[in-house]
Amino acid sequence: MTATASTDTAVRDTGAGKRRQGPTFLMALPAVLFFGFFALIPLGGVLVISFMEWNILGTPSWVGLDNWDTVINDRPFTWRALTLTLLFVVGSYLFQAPIALMLGVFMAGQQRYRAFLSVLYFLPLLFSSVAVGLTFQSLFSPYYGMSAALPFDWLPNDWLTNSDIVMYVMIFVVGWCFIPFHALLYQAGVRQIPADMYEAATIDGAGRIRQFFSITLPQLRYTIITSSTLMLVGSLTYFDLIFVLTGGQPANAVRILPLDMYITGFSANNLGHASVIAVILVAIGLTMSLALNKLSGSSKMESDKAGA
Amino acid sequence: MSRHRTMRAGTAGVAAASLFALTACGGGGDGASAWILTGGGWPAIEEDLERFEEAHDVEIDVEALENDAYKQQIRTAVGSGDAPTLIMSWTGGALLEYVEEDRVVPLDGETGDLESRVHESVWQNGVVDGSVYAVPLNDVQPVVLYYNQEVLDEHGLDLPETWSDVEDIIDTLDGVDDVDAFSLAGGSIWPAFMWLAYLTDRHGGEGAFQAVVEGEDGAWDNESIIWALETMQELGENGFIGNYNAVTADQNEDAQLLADGRAAFLLQGSWVYATINQDFPEFADSGNFGFTEFPVLEDGAGDPSNIVGNPANFWSISADASEEEQEVARTYLSEHLYNDETVDQMLDNGSLPPLNDIEDRFAGAEAEDFLTFANELAANANHFQLSWDQAISPSEEQAFGDALAEILQGSSTPQDFVDTMNAQ
Numbered sequence A: 001m002t003a004t005a006s007t008d009t010a011v012r013d014t015g016a017g018k019r020r021q022g023p024t025f026l027m028a029l030p031a032v033l034f035f036g037f038f039a040l041i042p043l044g045g046v047l048v049i050s051f052m053e054w055n056i057l058g059t060p061s062w063v064g065l066d067n068w069d070t071v072i073n074d075r076p077f078t079w080r081a082l083t084l085t086l087l088f089v090v091g092s093y094l095f096q097a098p099i100a101l102m103l104g105v106f107m108a109g110q111q112r113y114r115a116f117l118s119v120l121y122f123l124p125l126l127f128s129s130v131a132v133g134l135t136f137q138s139l140f141s142p143y144y145g146m147s148a149a150l151p152f153d154w155l156p157n158d159w160l161t162n163s164d165i166v167m168y169v170m171i172f173v174v175g176w177c178f179i180p181f182h183a184l185l186y187q188a189g190v191r192q193i194p195a196d197m198y199e200a201a202t203i204d205g206a207g208r209i210r211q212f213f214s215i216t217l218p219q220l221r222y223t224i225i226t227s228s229t230l231m232l233v234g235s236l237t238y239f240d241l242i243f244v245l246t247g248g249q250p251a252n253a254v255r256i257l258p259l260d261m262y263i264t265g266f267s268a269n270n271l272g273h274a275s276v277i278a279v280i281l282v283a284i285g286l287t288m289s290l291a292l293n294k295l296s297g298s299s300k301m302e303s304d305k306a307g308a
Numbered sequence B: 001m002s003r004h005r006t007m008r009a010g011t012a013g014v015a016a017a018s019l020f021a022l023t024a025c026g027g028g029g030d031g032a033s034a035w036i037l038t039g040g041g042w043p044a045i046e047e048d049l050e051r052f053e054e055a056h057d058v059e060i061d062v063e064a065l066e067n068d069a070y071k072q073q074i075r076t077a078v079g080s081g082d083a084p085t086l087i088m089s090w091t092g093g094a095l096l097e098y099v100e101e102d103r104v105v106p107l108d109g110e111t112g113d114l115e116s117r118v119h120e121s122v123w124q125n126g127v128v129d130g131s132v133y134a135v136p137l138n139d140v141q142p143v144v145l146y147y148n149q150e151v152l153d154e155h156g157l158d159l160p161e162t163w164s165d166v167e168d169i170i171d172t173l174d175g176v177d178d179v180d181a182f183s184l185a186g187g188s189i190w191p192a193f194m195w196l197a198y199l200t201d202r203h204g205g206e207g208a209f210q211a212v213v214e215g216e217d218g219a220w221d222n223e224s225i226i227w228a229l230e231t232m233q234e235l236g237e238n239g240f241i242g243n244y245n246a247v248t249a250d251q252n253e254d255a256q257l258l259a260d261g262r263a264a265f266l267l268q269g270s271w272v273y274a275t276i277n278q279d280f281p282e283f284a285d286s287g288n289f290g291f292t293e294f295p296v297l298e299d300g301a302g303d304p305s306n307i308v309g310n311p312a313n314f315w316s317i318s319a320d321a322s323e324e325e326q327e328v329a330r331t332y333l334s335e336h337l338y339n340d341e342t343v344d345q346m347l348d349n350g351s352l353p354p355l356n357d358i359e360d361r362f363a364g365a366e367a368e369d370f371l372t373f374a375n376e377l378a379a380n381a382n383h384f385q386l387s388w389d390q391a392i393s394p395s396e397e398q399a400f401g402d403a404l405a406e407i408l409q410g411s412s413t414p415q416d417f418v419d420t421m422n423a424q
Helices: A003-015 A025-047 A068-071 A076-108 A112-125 A129-139 A168-192 A194-201 A206-221 A219-237 A240-246 A258-269 A271-296 B011-021 B042-056 B067-079 B091-098 B120-125 B149-154 B163-174 B190-204 B207-213 B223-237 B253-259 B271-279 B282-284 B324-335 B342-346 B368-380 B394-406 B416-424
Strands: B032-036 B060-065 B085-089 B139-150 B178-185 B261-271 B287-293 B305-309 B314-317 B384-386
Touching: A068 A271, A068 B368, A112 A168, A129 A168, A129 A240, A168 A219, A168 A240, A194 A206, A194 A271, A206 B067, A219 A240, A219 A271, A219 B067, A240 B163, A258 A271, A258 B067, A258 B394, B011 B223, B032 B042, B032 B067, B032 B085, B032 B324, B042 B060, B042 B342, B060 B067, B067 B085, B091 B314, B091 B384, B091 B394, B120 B314, B120 B416, B139 B149, B139 B190, B139 B253, B139 B271, B139 B368, B149 B261, B178 B253, B178 B282, B190 B207, B190 B223, B190 B261, B190 B305, B190 B394, B207 B223, B223 B394, B223 B416, B253 B261, B253 B271, B253 B282, B261 B271, B271 B282, B282 B305, B394 B416
Parallel strands: B032 B060, B178 B261, B305 B384
Antiparallel strands: B085 B314, B139 B261, B139 B287, B139 B305
16 A cells, blocks of 8 residues: 555656546546536437427427428527527627626725625526526516506616617616626635735825736635626526516517527427527537636646735 | 426427437326326316226326417327327317327227217217217307406497497597407417407308318418418507517417406407406406307308307327226226216306206306306307317418417418418
8 A cells, every 4th residue: 555655646746647646536426426427418309309309298200300400490599599699698788797797806806895885796697597586577577567657758768668668677687686696706806815015005106096917816716717707608508587577578689599599499389490499509619618728828727815 | 308207388388308218208107197188177176087087096187288288298298109198189180180199099888878968969069970089068158259348448438249349449449559359369370370260250150161171282272361360460559459479479469468457358369257256356257257259240151140169178088098097098088077076066167068058057146147158159150160260170280370370470371371271
């Protein structure tokens, strides 16, 4: 035993060995099994169904590439849904990222009332999305909601049905729910930045704005990458709130791909087409995460702690 | 991926996960089960099932779901062999599919004396190819025109008997701020199906839609359907309440607008009578709450006695349930359904069970007026049209709703609608 251990150490020390380090593969087994069972196998199933015609009740029958041909070439709504999805993803990111960053930096500080305000900011994180959806539905109600209660005539009262604004309303409500989570990530990130960096900067005469851009932001780069990936992929596959709030109407303004997939599959009972949409969604999601990983160079990520 | 098992309203969202997981949730397990809806007269059905459980010392697991969530989840459950023992449907296209796929069992000779007690016209809805596959479980649900007498008095209006009366009413209310002729939950879309069905029927008779149900080629391209769609778009500009597209029925906003006097009329199903009594008792007890039938179209071809609605909701028994579970369900149907206590409770709610000679039991019921009205409406109807969304094939229902939503939002023309539906 002793001999083996010392050999191990020797190999590691020279850095020449190719032997695995760290915990054995066995410890990853539960996670791998879980992932395989609940993600990979169903994914394969969806791929198979995308080549079948199936109305849920009957027996699926093989139709080859017909579903793919229809969804991509003969179904104008697919492209509409893709455009809406893009709008939703970009809009959500532009809305959530800056606010989450600023809130996170604020919550990591020492200001007065900070703790109290932080609790308020975190509240949305605790609510179930269905409850949030139903509450906002009441708020946006034309005759009994906030537009009727507030004395501002310029407020629209068809928040959820006016196709010009409903997408922005969705971006706002979804952002309202998810900003606290990302702010939490940023808060943790900021807390890890060593205080002596700020002390040194202060001695050098850097103001708070300068400190933010020269210290906080660069030090947060990995947090920004993590949070951005979660935001982009998360909004790409987002479903709950939009479904509860709008049920997918108006279709030309808010039916993003995940919603389109659900409605095609479970309301229109066309699982073949829904599976094609699902596979497209998976492909876009994977491409996006991989691209983000590559672009950000996260494979080269290093510790950025002071002294490391 | 989190996997919720709760079946409550709204969590339908989570069902999206099952597109990946490919397993339907719920159903199965020990003991019989039944899924019902929320609101309206459904709490009475739940209590009835509970009384049956106690009386027969059996277990029936009851889940109450919101309307839209139910329609989406029941299909997945039935398709995956995980259906509740008692499958509720509105008959029509969904029941036909269940029968074609052998998902429900025939009930011939297993329903006790039910067949002799239920109205023949209602009973027939549960019969497919000469066999009974579903039996009615609750009340006849005609769609009627509710009104607020206070609004009518204030603006000197009478109940509309003809379509030109309706046009006069709209003209009168045109100049009035904050009051419109018809409340409509356009955001939920299905209340608009009722308008489409009534207008089409008054204009062209029941044959126009019958051709659609029978799958005739191009049947949607019918002058009566197009007239009805055009009329709805005109009503959208003037007639329906201002923001009708943003009003939803889930939380009974359409009924509230009538109760609050923001609208003079509301076209809705008979279950709204119970809703108004429960949710807006002040209005219900004020003496201003009234109900009447859909007006006559002067030169329309339709029989003015025709009504639209649901003959009832129906129970079927799942072919995937175990023998014991099926037995519990059969006992419930043959021995317990429409027992005296439950019928009395229905009558008190203003729900009209489709039973022969039921009128003998109205006297003294709290809702006597409404029951008498609904009973005469149903009994005198030359044709009782099943709600369109239920009558058409379930795979067309989504396209139908989407196409009608575009009509309501003014983003498509009646001809677009007809073309879309014909292409289904």
